[in-house]
Amino acid sequence: MGETWGVLAAVLSSALGGTSIGATRYLVGAIDPLAIGAFRFGIGFLLLLPLVLIQRRGWPARRDWPAVIGLGLLFFALFPILFNASLIFTTAARGALALSTLPLLTMAVGAVLGSEQLTVRKTTGVLVTITGVAMALLSGLSAAPEGAWRGDLLMVAAALCMALYSIWSKPFIRRSGPIPFTTMAMAAGAACLILASLACGSFAPVAAFGVPQWFGAVYLGGFGAALTFYLWAFALERTTPTRVAISVTVNPIAASLVGATVLGEPLRWNLVVGIVTVFAGIWIATTQSSPVEADPAVQKLR
Numbered sequence: 001m002g003e004t005w006g007v008l009a010a011v012l013s014s015a016l017g018g019t020s021i022g023a024t025r026y027l028v029g030a031i032d033p034l035a036i037g038a039f040r041f042g043i044g045f046l047l048l049l050p051l052v053l054i055q056r057r058g059w060p061a062r063r064d065w066p067a068v069i070g071l072g073l074l075f076f077a078l079f080p081i082l083f084n085a086s087l088i089f090t091t092a093a094r095g096a097l098a099l100s101t102l103p104l105l106t107m108a109v110g111a112v113l114g115s116e117q118l119t120v121r122k123t124t125g126v127l128v129t130i131t132g133v134a135m136a137l138l139s140g141l142s143a144a145p146e147g148a149w150r151g152d153l154l155m156v157a158a159a160l161c162m163a164l165y166s167i168w169s170k171p172f173i174r175r176s177g178p179i180p181f182t183t184m185a186m187a188a189g190a191a192c193l194i195l196a197s198l199a200c201g202s203f204a205p206v207a208a209f210g211v212p213q214w215f216g217a218v219y220l221g222g223f224g225a226a227l228t229f230y231l232w233a234f235a236l237e238r239t240t241p242t243r244v245a246i247s248v249t250v251n252p253i254a255a256s257l258v259g260a261t262v263l264g265e266p267l268r269w270n271l272v273v274g275i276v277t278v279f280a281g282i283w284i285a286t287t288q289s290s291p292v293e294a295d296p297a298v299q300k301l302r
Contacts, residue, residue: 006238010247011282013231018254020224021096023216024084030213033084034193035202036220041076041190043221048183048230060176060184068172068181069188075165076189076229082158090151096252098155100133103285105156106163106245115167116240125285126242129249132277162248166241169233178233186229246285249278 027036052059060068086095103126110116173181197203209217235244253274 003239003243006235007243007247007282009231010235010239010244011250013228013235014247014250015254016223016228016231017248018096018251020220020228021087021251023220023224024087027213027216027220028084028087030209031205032200032202033081033088034197034200035206036084036217037077037080038190038193038197038202039217040080040220040225041186042194043218044225044229045183045186045190047222047226048179048186051179052183055177055179057177057180059180060172064172064175065184067168068176068184071165071169071172072185072188073192074161075169076186077192079158079161079165080189080193082154082161086151086154086158088151089154090148094148094152095155097133098152099159099251100130100249101156102159102162102248103242103246104130105160106166107242109160109163110167110241113167115170116242121287122242122285125281125283126246127281128284129246129278129281132274132279132281133249133252135274135277163241163245166232166236166245170236170241173233173237178230178237182229182233186225243285246282249281253278 024036027039031039083099086098090098107116107118107122107126111118169181169185232244235247
């Protein structure tokens with residue numbers, strides 16, 4: 001049941017992340033990627049901090065601080081810069097497809113580092129989900145601005161940062177718990193982004209913010225940072241990095257459904273087929289059927 005809850009938390013995290021893409025695309029026209037990241041993770045940190053203070057587990061052990069801070073800079077500073085910058089050059093659909101390479105990257109890096117076993121079932125599930133994402137975004141992939149490949153490569157680089165974070169953070173999350181770990185890591189990333197934004201004058205356009213811009217910033221901080229990445233850490237504590245990473249394919253599906261229900265965009269056949277394919281792939285990758293995968297020796301590798 002612990003692993004099932006981990007997978008469900010990862011799926012919910014990725015669904016919330018899908019709704020954050022729209023808010024990010026909206027804010028990109030008002031402020032630069034540095035300031036967006038500073039708002040997102042600065043607000044996220046402030047919301048998570050009270051939860052750490054009332055928990056009995058407290059902060060991560062002092063010996064883990066350098067690693068936690070380093071992971072925070074990787075995921076909550078470098079990742080959002082690459083993610084936000086990619087959406088300047090490419091479309092949301094192409095960016096979402098590039099980000100959906102995360103489970104493939106996580107699986108490959110995990111196998112190279114020896115932290116997770118590469119199995120036929122997980123590989124099949126990952127490939128099926130990526131196919132589902134491509135089908136769901138079929139209508140949006142053809143519309144590409146000039147130089148969109150730059151944004152696509154930036155998003156793949158962001159996915160690699162996320163893959164490394166998911167693999168390397170697992171032991172620290174188990175020792176300190178998801179909330180303290182995420183809060184300290186997010187604080188490191190937010191501090192870096194805030195200092196960089198101040199140095200570059202990235203906060204200057206904030207003076208012209210209206211209610212919609214502030215709503216977008218607060219939404220990114222509350223749902224796109226605090227809740228999304230707490231759930232991600234919660235999931236990593238309970239299941240393998242690849243099984244967590246595969247849930248990111250729900251991200252563009254959620255974004256498409258929001259567009260269909262809130263913005264009145266048409267619900268095309270390819271989106272429906274893509275949704276079914278994505279969840280079929282997640283089921284394949286997150287369930288066990290072979291004796292090899294159920295073997296206790298294999299479970300230790302996870």
